Amino acid sequence: MGEIEITDEQIALLVQNGDKDKFSLLMDRYKAKLFRYGRKFLANEDNIDDVVQEVFIKAYQNIRSFDVNQKFSPWIYRIAHNTYINSIKKISRGPIYTFDFDTIVSHPVYEDPSIKEAEEVEIKKMVDTGLEKLRSNYREIVILYYIEELSYKEIADILHIPIGTVGIRLRRAKEALKKAFGEHKNSEHFAKVVQEIKE
Amino acid sequence: MEHNTTKQDNNSSMSDFEKIVLAKINSGQIKMKPKYYFVLKVVLMCIVAFLVLTTSAVLVSFMLFSLRVSGRLFLLGFGGRGLVVFFITFPWFILLADVLFILLFERLVNHFKLGYRSPLLYTLGASAVIVIVGGFALDHISLHERLLHQMQSHRLGAIGGFVYTGVKTPPRQDGVFRGVIATSSGPITNTSFYMTQNDVVMSSSSQATGTMFWHVTLPAGSLFLTRTILPGDSVIVAGDAGSGTIEAYGVTKIEPGEDQ
Structure with a gap:
């Protein structure tokens, strides 16, 4: 069978113009990513299917708000972010996000792909053991940057925060993750994970 | 733009939730919101943001006006005691209302890229500057003097009477x-x-x-x-x-x- 090259933005345009069936292509491309994002972010969510389904329903309902001259990926991730936040709010008693003082002032932005590559392996190992212990905003940014491999700019558009804040929050998230991972060093669970990685 | 490739695979199957979503789309249970809905939403937000900012500027101008015509502004020249009385009698509730309006404006602006990409200090600072400059401009054109005169001539109605009575x-x-x-x-x-x-x-x-x-x-x-x-x-x-x-x-x- 021949391959058809069509961008997400082109598909979105077709859907906007009434070709409803093409929406299945977008679902096909993003379902794995959004499931992965949802599972890591929501952690304790039993009905991940329902939540991801809700994301795609909202995406379809609001597809005409998408500007086809922009990237589709941050747009749908933004919908997913809002949906997952609402899902957490339903089961959580306290506030999800406390006020982030890092959004008050500007921070210098320095996104180094070589540093990211070096850290990626280490961070991905820590994610499975330490992620649940992180605060929601730290957990999410680690997932978006290291697991979903989005850029600072894309993450800023998804979370609606300044680009500089993405860098600062990511740095703090890494520190928190390392600390959480370190606390598991002597635990049986850690030994099991290390064994699984070696295998 | 992203470039992704799809393969037409005769053996691919849709997951259950994809089928559910497509069924809802095809049955009309879920529908695309029309384009004009989003356009109207943006226009409405811009109008509300403008009104919020304008109200805030009017409050600033009223604060300046009331401090001046009541004579409270002159307290600043009456030494330490005057300074203390000035701060005690300052219309803090108007200032608080102003701050709340500016925060509301900030929430509205954050829906747009220009708003959320900028650090909070810059957007709040810019909003405060606009409000203060607007307040001074409204004060300069004697808006409240004219309204006070109308109130004194009983041409302002009940709300205006409530606001301006006793301001002097x-x-x-x-x-x-x-x-x-x-x-x-x-x-x-x-x-x-x-x-x-x-x-x-x-x-x-x-x-x-x-x-x-x-x-x-x-x-x-x-x-x-x-x-x-x-x-x-x-x-x-x-x-x-x-x-x-x-x-x-x-x-x-x-x-x-x-x-x-």
């Missing part, structure tokens, strides 16, 4: 009195004089206003900021009021146009 004459307990030098009740000296105070709210229930006569005394240490005062001069007196008397700690003459 602060409550007695504030200790700030705006009046006109009188000679019919006694001589003018460096330690005492008489003055009439107009537009005094006599009844809080009816908002009826009248005129009061004061004997103003200036004990040692009080600040008399004008060399001479003459009958008919407008003055601001700050002090403690008793029965028909004011023991002043600060007096200043209002030059023509100074309180406009």
Whole structure:
């Protein structure tokens, strides 16, 4: 069978113009990513299917708000972010996000792909053991940057925060993750994970 | 733009939730919102943001106006005690309302890229600057003076009456009195004089206003900021009021146009 090259933005345009069936292509491309994002972010969510389904329903309902001259990926991730936040709010008693003082002032932005590559392996190992212990905003940014491999700019558009804040929050998230991972060093669970990685 | 490749695979199967979503789409259970919905939403947000900012600027201008016509602004020249009274009698509730409006504006602006990409300090700072400049501009065109005049001519309605009644004459307990030098009740000296105070709210229930006569005394240490005062001069007196008397700690003459 021949391959058809069509961008997400082109598909979105077709859907906007009434070709409803093409929406299945977008679902096909993003379902794995959004499931992965949802599972890591929501952690304790039993009905991940329902939540991801809700994301795609909202995406379809609001597809005409998408500007086809922009990237589709941050747009749908933004919908997913809002949906997952609402899902957490339903089961959580306290506030999800406390006020982030890092959004008050500007921070210098320095996104180094070589540093990211070096850290990626280490961070991905820590994610499975330490992620649940992180605060929601730290957990999410680690997932978006290291697991979903989005850029600072894309993450800023998804979370609606300044680009500089993405860098600062990511740095703090890494520190928190390392600390959480370190606390598991002597635990049986850690030994099991290390064994699984070696295998 | 992203480039992704799809393979037409005869053996690919849709997951259950994809089938559910597509079924809902095809049955019409879920529908795309029309384009004009989003356009209207943006337009509405812009209008609300503009109204919020304008209201905030009007509040700033009213704050400046009330401080000036009530004479409270002159307290800043009456030494430490004047400064303290100024801060105590400052219309903090208007300032608080202003801050809340600016925060509301910030929430609206954050829906747009320009808003959320900028650090909070910059957007709040820019909003505050716009509001303050707008407030000074509205004050410069004498908006509130004209509305006050309309209120005094009973052409402003109930709400306007409520807002502007007593703005020129602060409550007695504030200790700030705006009046006109009188000679019919006694001589003018460096330690005492008489003055009439107009537009005094006599009844809080009816908002009826009248005129009061004061004997103003200036004990040692009080600040008399004008060399001479003459009958008919407008003055601001700050002090403690008793029965028909004011023991002043600060007096200043209002030059023509100074309180406009």
